[in-house]
Amino acid sequence: MLVTEFAARRTGLASSDLLPRLIGHAAPVCVTAYEHWLPCGSPPRVSTRPPSPCSGAPGRRNASVIQSSRC
Numbered sequence: 001m002l003v004t005e006f007a008a009r010r011t012g013l014a015s016s017d018l019l020p021r022l023i024g025h026a027a028p029v030c031v032t033a034y035e036h037w038l039p040c041g042s043p044p045r046v047s048t049r050p051p052s053p054c055s056g057a058p059g060r061r062n063a064s065v066i067q068s069s070r071c
Helices: 002-011 018-040
Strands: none
Touching: 002 018
16 A cells, blocks of 8 residues: 555556556565565576567567576
């Protein structure tokens, strides 16, 4: 709720609007991921290049993790 209200003030929107609510829900997820990666020393490398045509994911344009490791 605190992050939602902060985002609403910064964007000039109401705290019930979609963007501040989205930011309020996404912030804890980002903190959780950061806390998970912190003991590992560095986050996994991410490629923003589209996969090759032979990768089995035609048309997919999302970032993909090159290497993931568990601590």
